[in-house]
Amino acid sequence: MIDSFINYLEYEKRTSNHTVLAYRKDLEQALDFVSLSFSIKDLGECSHSELRAWIIDLVEQGLSPTTVNRKLATLRSFYKFLMRSKIIQKDPTYKLKSLKTPKKLPEFLQESTIESVLEEEVYESTFEGQRDRMVMEFLYLTGVRLSELTALKWRDLNLHEERVKVMGKRQKERIIPITMRLQRNILSYKKVFEERFSKIEGNEYFIISNKGEKSYPMMIYRIVRQYLDLFAQNTKRSPHLLRHTFATHLLNKGADLNAVKDLLGHANLAATQVYTHNTIEKLKAVFEQAHPKA
Structure with a gap:
């Protein structure tokens, strides 16, 4: 499923190589976590609770809210793809909330x-x-x-x-x-x-x-x-x-x-x-x- 999603990003959405690599890495990390923690071998089988557990684990690792939210955005895009492809019937990310992040103004030179x-x-x-x-x-x-x-x-x-x-x-x-x-x-x-x-x-x-x-x-x-x-x-x-x-x-x-x-x-x-x-x-x-x- 991950490979199908990556192919979709590369050839249909024409997403940049940098973004594609980041998406693949995020999804592989999520799969590793649910595989070790819940013996789930396919992200398509995950429910809200398993994905929430991964998000909590990322927070406990000390990752910044911005990084966690980026990984959450990857999950949302992935499951949206699965829904559109009719591979799954229910989006397990719909209850997951983004973490609050401090607003930073872009720096610029005078x-x-x-x-x-x-x-x-x-x-x-x-x-x-x-x-x-x-x-x-x-x-x-x-x-x-x-x-x-x-x-x-x-x-x-x-x-x-x-x-x-x-x-x-x-x-x-x-x-x-x-x-x-x-x-x-x-x-x-x-x-x-x-x-x-x-x-x-x-x-x-x-x-x-x-x-x-x-x-x-x-x-x-x-x-x-x-x-x-x-x-x-x-x-x-x-x-x-x-x-x-x-x-x-x-x-x-x-x-x-x-x-x-x-x-x-x-x-x-x-x-x-x-x-x-x-x-x-x-x-x-x-x-x-x-x-x-x-």
């Missing part, structure tokens, strides 16, 4: 900080330096996800029409406009790219390693941390921080929420609305500082 991070003088004129600069600029000026950046190819860039084509989650394609500044720096990066390797072909990856190979997540993480460490005091210094910053800065400048949703590639507004809290907090601070009766 405009002055990001300006310092993107200063030309920070980066060496070598291929590595200009590539690193492109990584930082592209993440902030387009708001793309890490996986979208590593998958990007030169053919996806259209400087003449000032846009880039990105393949997002579930193979959903979206178009993101690129600024004049980013266009100029792409051309500068292209020059050192061709000097280091060879004339660019459309199928070649946009961001590559020092050896000319496709970039990978840990490489991008290292680049981002290296330059954020110079200026940022945020606890999380990751590629996603630049995506958060992109969204927050747009909304702070009055961008339409639906437009930001489309730029980020979110499936619904709920995922985008979390960034409005940062904007509201900024407005509150201005109000309290400026209003005579605040």
Whole structure:
């Protein structure tokens, strides 16, 4: 049953490889637990009580509410699939409640900080330096996800029409406009790219390693941390921080929420609305500082 569900995720829903692996791991952990605790060899035979026992066990192991809720979401998706496939008649997760989690606002960089991070003088004129600069600029000026950046190819860039084509989650394609500044720096990066390797072909990856190979997540993480460490005091210094910053800065400048949703590639507004809290907090601070009766 797990294999059937995984095939459904991969080939019908076109879920990302990272998510598919996480779902499989969660379901295999659940199966191991019910097998050892209740001698149940098939998750389709589980009732509410066995699944609840697994959730309690996860909590007792010290897993965070966020992690437990993610695993619970995996169970819900799995049993929804079984119900739709008419393999089971009753969903055993319907009584399971998510754990309460503290609300955290997405961290973001102040405009002055990001300006310092993107200063030309920070980066060496070598291929590595200009590539690193492109990584930082592209993440902030387009708001793309890490996986979208590593998958990007030169053919996806259209400087003449000032846009880039990105393949997002579930193979959903979206178009993101690129600024004049980013266009100029792409051309500068292209020059050192061709000097280091060879004339660019459309199928070649946009961001590559020092050896000319496709970039990978840990490489991008290292680049981002290296330059954020110079200026940022945020606890999380990751590629996603630049995506958060992109969204927050747009909304702070009055961008339409639906437009930001489309730029980020979110499936619904709920995922985008979390960034409005940062904007509201900024407005509150201005109000309290400026209003005579605040």
